[in-house]
Amino acid sequence: MPQSLGIGPRVTGLLVALLLAFFLMVPFIGTVWKSLLQLDPARPSTYGQFVGVDNYRTLLTKEPEFRTSLSVSLRFVLIALVQCFLAFLLAVLFRVLWPHRLPRLLVLLLIFPLLLSPTLVALMGRLFLNDQIGVITRLLKGLHLLGADGAPLGNAGGVWLWVSVIDAWQWVPFTSLLFWLCLRLIPVRQLEAARVDGIGNWLLLRFVIIPYLSVPVTVVILFRLLEALRAYDLPQVLTGGGPGVSTLTTSIYAARITFNQQRFGVGAAHLVLIEVCAYALIVILASNVKSLRGVLRRKSG
Amino acid sequence: MRIRERHLKILRAVTVAITAVIILLPVVWFILIGVINYDAVLRGSPRLADFTLEHYRKLSARVPVSGIILDTAFLALLSSIFAALLAVPSAYVISRGDGKLFNQLYTISLTVWLVPPVALSLQVYFWFIQLGLYDEFGGLLVLYSVIGTTLIILLLTPFLDRIPKQLDEAAWVDGLQGFGALWHIHLPAVSHLLLGASMLCFVRSWNELLFAGLLTNVRVRTMPVAILSMVTGSHIEWGQIAALGTLALIPAPLALAFFLASGVFKQGRRRASRGGVSR
Secondary structure, rough: OHHOOOOOHHHHHHHHHHHOOOOOOOOHHHHHHHHHHHHOOOOHOOOOOOOOOHHHOOOHHHHHHHHHHHHHHHHHHHHHHHHHHHHHHHHHHHHHOOOOOOOOHHHHHHEEEEEEHHHHHHHHHHHHHHOOOHHHHHHHHHOOOOOOOHHHHHHOOHHHHHHHHHHHHHHHHHHHHHHHHHOOOOHHHHHHHHHHOOHHHHHHHHHHHHHHHHHHHHEEEEEHHHHHHHHHHHHHHOOOOOOOOOOOOHHHHHHHHHHHHHHOHHHHHHHHHHHHHHHHHHHHHHHHHHHHHHHHHHHHH | OOOOOOHHHHHHHHHHHHHHHHHHHHHHHHHHHHHOOHHHHOOOOOOOHOOOOOOOOHHHHOOOOHHHHHHHHHHHHHHHHHHHHHHHHHHHHHHHHHOOOHHHHHHHHHHHHHHHHHEEEEHHHHHHHOOOOOOOOHHHHHHHHHHHHHHHHHHHHHHHOOOHHHHHHHHHHHOOOHHHHHHHHHHHHHHHHHHHHHHHHHHHHOOOOOOHHHHHOOOOOOOOHHHHHHHHHOOOOOOHHHHHHHHHHHHHHHHHHHHHOHHHHHHHHHHHHHHHHOO
8 A cells, every 4th residue: 555655754764764874875985985095193294195905904914903803803703602502592491481471570680781881781890800899809719719819800811701701691681582582483383283293303493493493593693793793882891902902802993093093094994894794794684684574574464 | 391380480480580680689789889888898798887878979079970960861862752753654664665765774774773883983973073063962962863763663663564454554544644644553553662662772872882982072971981981090989980880770770660661561462362362
């Protein structure tokens, strides 16, 4: 019924589409353009000159921290994958305990951490891991798991563990809620019918469970990985990328060279690389989300 | 393999209890640190005599607390209202429209929502400087409204999809179309979800750090930036930070209470049961 849509919503939708497309494309093009210029205030004589791919070359060859930040971000993404796995196990537990619906208290609890600002969560982490008054630090020292003058966030090797624990505190509960919703998509009757037919567990998994789960679970995992890729607030506030460069994610590193050191050209080159990586993930996600929307619509019809 | 009902009950209670402890204990301890003195924090077991409002008093002498709360709250509130106003008609045309463009709008919203903010930050920073929006209320408001619009579109569209098309046709026969149909037919069906999504927008704007830290300075100060500015320096007053942090986390339980009251969960249950019947 195209005629029932009306002029008003159409125009608004069009305007929003233009606004969002503008918001998406123009900064990207602007950043690409800036990445081809020499915008280092330390060299004023050539400021603003077109230098081609020099900024990218600088980034790839003369900046050792660039590679570090890439591997740090990659590790962050892998940790997010591990978190997804844990969240899925948790969701299976929830599904076994509550096959039909979760108690409201539990749902509220699972949503709660995500409503807190990552800044705040990171600060809590810093407070609890503080070498003087931190609860966790003192607990660890009491159990002799940590030396008397040790600081959990001061150790370049062990800091990873803590960043991922605090990140998990914020993300695993909600991810498990999402996975529980995915698990609910499997019709119980189909499982029962399969049981009656005497299908083995392996075949059940292969032909009933995985086909129902693959799309929504992929979407949830991709969401989570993108969130990990863009992680800025939590590591920035918790460790500031340190000690040394041990938790320097690409987002922090890009913000540092762009805004703290004001090397806009090299920074822009880095931002372009980040955005291209993100777009690659988003394209996969977007093609899946379309089918997810289709599933939702078919169910109602 | 069947687990007996009694065991199941115990397991359920234990699971909820463990989840509650893991999620609430850190927050409770953080709030407590804001209201007890330093010795009690060191000791780890506060007594009644240790409770004090001193941190809050010192905090309000040090930073303009009420100004920060007002700035952040206005910014979050206005941006979520603007986002809802823009997003509802957009979600409607995405759900009901037939053109390719409107189908693409959902993907575009998804992309805007998912793009790492830091990738947009450089150009946005230059725009703000050039347009004189740097450190202005309006600049951040526009930015948060755009980001919030995408979130509401993403959340609302699948639920608009579920409203049967026959309703549209009936409304059209009755002479309702465009905004009229949206206002009288579709919006009432998803109003509580819209409120829930707007609340998420509010929380998201309230919590945002990267753009707020980059684009504001002294005239506009939002909560995360204010908290972070207290951490720099050699001596960190954890009591005062916990006090300000307590104020900063108020919207989270409010949002939860709001979800409960507006019946977002009830809707899910009703749909689940209906789905069961139709199958």
